[in-house]
Amino acid sequence: MTFGATEGPGERDGHGEPDGRDGRGGDGHGAHGRPPTGREKWEAFKQSPYFPAVVLVFILAAAAGLFAGSYTYAMANPTPHRIPAAVVEGPRTPYATAFVKGMEKALDASLELHRYPDGAAARAALEEQKVFVILRSEGEGVLMQVASASGASVAQLLGETGVKVADTIGVRLTVKDVKPLGEGDPRGLALFYISLAAVIIGFVGAIQLSVHARALNPLERILFTVGYALLGGFAIAAVVDWGLGALDLPFAQSWLILAFTMFTSGMVFTMFNTLMGRWAMIPTWGVMVLLGNPSSGGAVSWPLLPSLLGHVGRWLPPGASVNAQHTAVYYQGHQYVFPYLVLAAWALVSCTVFWVWRHRHPGGRDRVPEHAAAAA
Numbered sequence: 001m002t003f004g005a006t007e008g009p010g011e012r013d014g015h016g017e018p019d020g021r022d023g024r025g026g027d028g029h030g031a032h033g034r035p036p037t038g039r040e041k042w043e044a045f046k047q048s049p050y051f052p053a054v055v056l057v058f059i060l061a062a063a064a065g066l067f068a069g070s071y072t073y074a075m076a077n078p079t080p081h082r083i084p085a086a087v088v089e090g091p092r093t094p095y096a097t098a099f100v101k102g103m104e105k106a107l108d109a110s111l112e113l114h115r116y117p118d119g120a121a122a123r124a125a126l127e128e129q130k131v132f133v134i135l136r137s138e139g140e141g142v143l144m145q146v147a148s149a150s151g152a153s154v155a156q157l158l159g160e161t162g163v164k165v166a167d168t169i170g171v172r173l174t175v176k177d178v179k180p181l182g183e184g185d186p187r188g189l190a191l192f193y194i195s196l197a198a199v200i201i202g203f204v205g206a207i208q209l210s211v212h213a214r215a216l217n218p219l220e221r222i223l224f225t226v227g228y229a230l231l232g233g234f235a236i237a238a239v240v241d242w243g244l245g246a247l248d249l250p251f252a253q254s255w256l257i258l259a260f261t262m263f264t265s266g267m268v269f270t271m272f273n274t275l276m277g278r279w280a281m282i283p284t285w286g287v288m289v290l291l292g293n294p295s296s297g298g299a300v301s302w303p304l305l306p307s308l309l310g311h312v313g314r315w316l317p318p319g320a321s322v323n324a325q326h327t328a329v330y331y332q333g334h335q336y337v338f339p340y341l342v343l344a345a346w347a348l349v350s351c352t353v354f355w356v357w358r359h360r361h362p363g364g365r366d367r368v369p370e371h372a373a374a375a376a
Helices: 038-047 050-075 095-104 121-126 152-169 190-212 218-243 249-279 281-292 307-317 317-330 338-356 370-375
Strands: 083-088 111-116 133-138 139-147 172-177
Touching: 038 050, 050 281, 083 121, 083 317, 095 133, 095 139, 095 152, 095 172, 111 121, 121 133, 133 152, 139 152, 139 307, 152 172, 190 218, 190 249, 190 281, 190 317, 218 249, 249 317, 249 338, 281 307, 281 317, 307 317, 307 338, 317 338
Parallel strands: 083 111, 083 133, 139 172
Antiparallel strands: 133 139
């Protein structure tokens, strides 16, 4: 006789014979005595670690294709859709009129002409980024004033097209870059790269907080997001300006724009993490990387982007960051509040959603586990 033990279900009875009962008191042919059904197998698979791993395999494959496709669609073959151009009124010679018509034809009528009474008014429009080029008569030829700072790709396209048109119709053309880029950034890509760094590190930082500092409470999570945004923005600006000398930044303003961008990006992920849990990376990647960065106008100016992207990009954090940084560096004194409002709106909405539904966020120390609450 064995003390302290009892016969369990499905074991033998006092005569050494099976007792005929399964684990649920059945007749030996219940759930434990038959092969699992397809539905049971599916439920078991969903509870296993293999389910999210398989889903991630397909998500990453799709993300790779979409990532390549979005950047190729936006940047591989930039085509002019609408280029605002200033035309200075005054004595208009036949060759000047022929040149403007030739430019419109060569660019497939994508020049949007704005007429100004004199060169000063046209230059003011260029400084305010209302136009990308100024066309005017000059002696026996035509003067084309471009602004590489408004978009190196647009200035290059206008210059090359202008030379071909002038050669075709026999007009002397003078091209002047009245707003050149800095010597350390001849292609105008540095602002795009620093904004891209702020966007990506912004949401990667939020991901790392959710993994390695999961116990942070909502207010603490927001404050630490502010902290790494301020330090990260400072690091980006210091490396690009002081370390590499690629840009001559208005340091405090550029630093705060980068920090604002990084904070907004981090809170966007935190918002989606609150709403969608472990799948938050999908909408974050879609908004910030697949759609936001190609349409930001940093690598390819918005007149050369597909028209829908050119309009949508200004309303997304990457585009707002590039626009704010671009104006701060090259057009000081002509600031626009719109890009800052875009960043503020995304940050405010993200913080509000996170705070209102903070009980759904997977982190925090003050949360009571559901099974504990039920037991209480």
